Amino acid sequence: MSLISISFLIFIIILLIVYYRVKPEYQWMVLLLGSIVFYAWVRPVYIVFIAVSIVSTWYLMLKPSKVRWILTLIINLGILIVFRYSIYFNIHSLIVPLGISFYTFMTLGYAHDCMGKKIEPEKNLLHYALFISYFPQITQGPIGTYGNMKDQLLSPHAFDLNNIKSGGYRVIKGLFKKLVIAGRLTYYVDTVFSSPGNYAGLTLIIAVFFYAIELYADFSGYMDIVCGISYMLGIKLTENFKRPYFSRNIQEYWRRWHISLNEWFKEHLMMPAVTSGWNRKASKFLGKIFPKAKKGNLRTVFPLILVWIITGIWHGAEDVYIGWGVYFAIIMLFSVCSMSYMKKLKKAIHWNDDNVFIKIFTTIRTFLIVLLGEVMFRAHSLSDAFMIYKRIFTTTKINGGSIMASLTPFGNGNQAAASVIILTVLMTVLFIVELLKEKNENAFSRHRYLYATGMLVVMALFGVAGQSNFMYQAF
Amino acid sequence: MKKTVISLLTALIVITAAVAFKNVYSCEIPIGNRGIRAAIKEGDLDLLFIGSSTFRSNLNIHTLDEAVNDRAFIISYGGNQYAATSIQYDEIKKRSKAGYGLMVFELDPLMLTEEVKLSDSRVIWDLSFDGKRALWGKLKNEGNAGLPVMYEYFVTSGMDDLITYPVTERFYSTRYYKGAKTDDTKSSGKEFLENEQFDISDSVLIDAQADAVREVIEKCKRDSQPFIFLESPHYYRLEDDPVYVEYHKYFVDLMNEYDVECVYAHDIDFDNHEPDFYEDMSHMSSKGRTVYTEKLVDLLRSRGLL
Known part of the structure; x- marks a missing residue:
């Protein structure tokens, strides 16, 4: 159902x-x-x-x-x-x-x-x-x-009527994300990813960016719906998302994206693997190759690779998912292994993590790393994914022609301009809401009736009908 | 509870008002250079084309205007279907007091194999509420009118254009002149045209589309409206496809049955093997459009239609 x-x-x-x-x-x-x-x-x-x-x-x-x-x-x-x-x-x-x-x-x-x-x-x-x-x-x-x-x-x-109201509000929020934001991005993303060779770098960059937003709006929208329904029944489900695209490093991102799956892997695979006998032997062997490396770091190397390959396979046995898992295994390994060096480097250059520019820089950097991984997650095959990378780095131009060309996946040219405006407004609203929530968890807790009314109107008039399947249902 | 009810009622009222406004008044909203309303605003026309994006891409409006003293206009919608064309004809006749010298309808054999559906939200936008209902009736008769389609048809379709109208209309109106494309369309090149994939092997005749062609013919004859059917030359790979040939033959038989004057693609000496003339299998480049329209005008003149 x-x-x-x-x-x-x-x-x-x-x-x-x-x-x-x-x-x-x-x-x-x-x-x-x-x-x-x-x-x-x-x-x-x-x-x-x-x-x-x-x-x-x-x-x-x-x-x-x-x-x-x-x-x-x-x-x-x-x-x-x-x-x-x-x-x-x-x-x-x-x-x-x-x-x-x-x-x-x-x-x-x-x-x-x-x-x-x-x-x-x-x-x-x-x-x-x-x-x-x-x-x-x-x-x-x-x-x-x-x-x-x-x-x-x-x-x-x-x-409890309050449970029904709060749950209902959350359901509306989830439906809004799914039907209005994810639903509107689907067409562009599907069109570009079905034949990436036909599109130049700028269009591919937009498609990858749209996909990241689509995946988030779809999956977190689903979570909002089910958490809302469950709340109406008086049962609080585990939260699965915590504004992951505002993460400042990749470890943080995975603590905020699909939280329950990552917790599961940590609890039932990573921790047992770290403390296992085979891993102790393997990390000793690594210690001989890298004598200066910290023991604690070496112990996480093989479990990380194992967890990320299994995470990839959990999504499917296609090469893209395994490639995606390996990609994040490498990023995580690099991140873990370079931690002590980075600390020294930061100290030497007086890097202040609390500086607002540094915060923006690290957030964008993390988002870009995630985007590169999402290419593999969405592409039909690894060869398609590599073609997309290649075309992004070799054919991206920003001029009038390429901007006009990037509108073609919106379909009929007669709707492109309207689609662009509406999507821009919607994504800006989503960004501002998430940003304010990031700063203050209680933001938007007042005037909920007003927001609910607005979301219902926008959903009814600008939602995409016939969107009954969610992306993660495939997994 | 009171707040919830007020919230729901407010949403319902706003939604109903927006939907009602769109469905009743969309056809009255001024649209610069395209669509039924703009065509009607032009007054008397010697040449009125009604078809799909093929018409707006393959006809050079300036050449047509030169031939008929600026009294030409092209009404076109993406994938415009015969089921819709028949209703568009009624709308023009009902809403316009102007006279039309020659109406030119598109002859596209493959359009006979298209399921009756909403091909372009502008189709609904340009129709009056009665027209919208008539087209919906056709969709319903064909069994293509489920709840999501109905929702799209009466609620969401065209809503983007409506809300962004003050901004987007300015943009769109620069892209058209009297319904034709004004931008410089480049050829996609031989490699693309020779390799572009298309599969029409599963095509089957949709009776409702053929019936709609008959409707158009009968309505024009009833109104003593001069008309012809015009087949745009497609890139040779599509035109030589056996399925295209099969439905082309069907169309020719249909035209002969009603003794309708037609301009077939092969009536005009236009090289549809020339990649420079095409953007894709059906749409021409600016160069192709100019060459083709000149030859079309010559042919129409030679037949005494202009």
């Missing part, structure tokens, strides 16, 4: 009514039933695979042991690999279960936490089933942890 559909609107209204009408102790059952309906809506057969994952993991983790942990990994990763990556083995007939990458990570996170005794294994199968299948987070996350979600999902929630 798409979040942007009449059927979902009806579904959520019915669910809210039933949820707040039943006895509080039955609320979690309503959520479970609603989640099953939501999940089975498109293809009821999806239920089978998620059920296998839920039942097997729940059962195996009742009494955690090494053997049971390995079995859990085999079952869950087995299902994920068969479905998500079958296409790469020329098996095209398999229907990829909705949200499989996300719920598999939640499942494995739960099992890993049970193994590490961070949480008590859940005795009630249905409670655990609700955690995995909770409908706002099943298709695109956020990847919640059982420790954080359990009490919220299972405890009773009294009806």
Whole structure:
């Protein structure tokens, strides 16, 4: 069921009514039933695979042991690999279960936490089933942890009009980002990336920039919608974005972009890898090659490479995703390894991190590094990505002709000027809102009715109809 | 709760007002150099072309104007369909008191294979509310009128132009003169034209488009409006495509059935193998446009149509 559909609107209204009408102790059952309906809506057969994952993991983790942990990994990763990556083995007939990458990570996170005794294994199968299948987070996350979600999902929630209002406001904000900003950028981005060889540097630069905004507006818009819906039910989901494009270095960027996925990797892959025996041996070996390097830094080298390659593969087994993972692994490694030298250098040149110009410079620098990576993330193949880099660096000219040429992907020339003006206004508004929120988290907390009214009007008149799919649904 | 209701009601009122304004009055908003309203404002015309972007790209308005003492105009929309052309004809006849010497409709065989859809938001912008409803009826009859399409058609389409009108109209009006393109269009070169991909193999005849051609013919005959159909020469690769040839034959048969005068691409001695003349398979460069229009005017004169 798409979040942007009449059927979902009806579904959520019915669910809210039933949820707040039943006895509080039955609320979690309503959520479970609603989640099953939501999940089975498109293809009821999806239920089978998620059920296998839920039942097997729940059962195996009742009494955690090494053997049971390995079995859990085999079952869950087995299902994920068969479905998500079958296409790469020329098996095209398999229907990829909705949200499989996300719920598999939640499942494995739960099992890993049970193994590490961070949480008590859940005795009630249905409670655990609700955690995995909770409908706002099943298709695109956020990847919640059982420790954080359990009490919220299972405890009773009294009806609170403020929750409905705040949640509703957040839903409107998410829809605005998706339908007005991301929706309007899609056409330009798709047109250019489908045949990048036909476009000169300036058009490609604009397309890459638009893609970065589109991806953010789409994904964070989705998060706003699901967080808003969940808030209406009295359940607070993990935040997944914290204005990532204002990050001042690449580590910070990854702490602010797709937060739950990166936290998951840190918790369940990076930390175990750093402390593992094989990594200790590997870092000793590296220490012989780089005797002056800090031990702490050397220990992160192989885990970083591992985490970033897996992050890439998690998005898909295509060369572009692996290339994207390797790109960020290299950037992160460089960043970690050069940290001590940079500190000395900064001291020598009296570099002041709090200087406003330095802040602007480092923010733009980080954004540009991210943009270069996004080229690989969006291109159809690595060869396309390299062609885009090459054309950006060799064919970029700024003159009347190239500016006019950069308008052609807007489609019919008769709409180009209007599209440019509206997009410029929208992106400027988005930038100012995010900037003010960056300075003060509570900005825009007053006059919300006014903003909501404005967003509804703009959305209705300037939104792009028929945008029911979100970009991260593909993962 | 009161604030929420006020908020929702305010949004609803603003949205309804904007949508109503756009749908009822868009055709009355002054548009400089293109579209139905601008054509009507010109008064009596000896030559009125109604077609797609091919017309505005392939016809040199100055050459046409010279031939008819400045009484030529081109109404064109991106991918303009016959289903829309038929309604555009009604709009002109209903809203204009002027006389039209010769109406020239586009003969594009591949347009017969296009699903009835909204090809250009300017199509709706230029129609009166009745015209909009009539075109919507055609979309509905063809089963191409789902909720998202309806939303686009009546709500969002043309809204960008409306809100940015004070700024963009000035820009657009410099790009057109009496509906024709004024910019210097360069050829895309032989390499591009020889390699540009197009696939028309899946084309199927859409009856509604053929019926709309019949409608146009019957309406012109009913109104004793002189008219012809004009086929612009496409770059030879497209024109030689078997699918193009097949639908061209269908079009010729249709014209013969109604005994309609036509100017086919091959009636004019124009070299459609010359890459310098083309921007893409259908649209000409400035050079091609000038050469072609001169030859077209000669032919129309020789047939006594001018």
